[in-house]
Amino acid sequence: MKILFITSSHNGLSQRAWAELSAKGHMIKIQLATSNEAMINAVSAFKPDLILAPFLKKAIPDSIWKSTTSLIVHPGIKGDRGPSSLDWAVMSQKTEWGVTVLQADEEMD
Structure with missing residues (x-):
């Protein structure tokens, strides 16, 4: 399967997902979300399945x-929300x- 990662940073979460999916034989391309145009161009050029x-x-x-x-992937503590939920998990030694x-979809989560 051709999978395009659109991410703000190729961090631990995206690197692990890349490694796991690549090991299963999927073709992965990574696109940093620097602009709408960059994301649109990456989709047009790569033609991903997902x-x-x-x-x-x-x-x-x-x-x-x-x-x-x-599909949007968010890490975090069960029941916690926000941009720092994973930071809170680490600081709380979870x-x-x-x-x-x-x-x-049209509504940003």
Whole structure:
């Protein structure tokens, strides 16, 4: 499967997902979400079957999520929200935390 990662930073979460999916034989391309144009151009050039967005700080353009299944991945403590939920888990010495996956749409989560 051709999978495009759209991410604000190729951090530990996206690197682990890349390693796991690549090991299973999937073709992965990484696109930093520097601008809407960069994201749109990456989708147009790569023609992915699926878009994964681990660690994304901006919305995926409508033209992308309306044409290609786009899944947003958020790490965090069960029941916690916000951009620093994983930081809170580490600082609180939590040994486990959850991951939420949702499909992109017009409302930014």
